[in-house]
Amino acid sequence: MNAFKIPESVLVVIYTPRLDVLLIERAGQPGFWQSVTGSKDSLDEPVLQTAVREVMEETGIAATPAQLRDWALTNIYEIYPVWRHRYAPGVTRNTEHVFGLCLPDTCEVTLNPREHTAWQWLPHDAAADLCFSPSNAEAILLLPRFMA
Known part of the structure; x- marks a missing residue:
């Protein structure tokens, strides 16, 4: 594992x-809600694998790569100053790849309390x-388009 976070990430919108x-x-960060x-x-981890791993780590949902849909959306945004210490010195921007995961119905999830x-x-x-994240809110608002 790297000493610093890699400034390339995934956003996975889980929906029904x-x-x-x-x-x-x-x-x-009370009040900071997100997908x-x-x-x-x-560096060589495929973003689809990152998405599968993060869904499991953060929710306990065991999604397969075939269940995740790459929305072919990429956001580049400024890393919030409160989190910049996690990245190498001078890194201020992150590239985020957006995926969707449609589940048949709502379900209980198991959070990583850390x-x-x-x-x-x-x-x-x-x-x-x-x-709290504008790119997350925009992705969720695009959801009806990806359902069509």
Whole structure:
């Protein structure tokens, strides 16, 4: 594992056919609700594998690569100053790859308490409103397009 986080990550929107979206609350940042996110573990880790791994680590949901859909969306954004110490000196931007995971229905999840403290399923528009990350909110608002 690298000493610093790799500035390439995934965002996985987990949802149902009724457009209910799973949000998880970040540990240490009350009110910071988000979808599953996480950085690559190594430079050569495929982003699809990163997505599968992060879904399992953050929710306990054992998704297969075939269940994840690459939305072919990439966001490049400024890393929040509060988290820049996790990256190599001078790294200020992250590249995020967006995936979707459709589950047949809402379900219980098992959080990693070091990363998240609460979870909830919400209608997609309410979930987008609650997200602290603009790129996460935008991805959730695009959900109906990916359902078509």
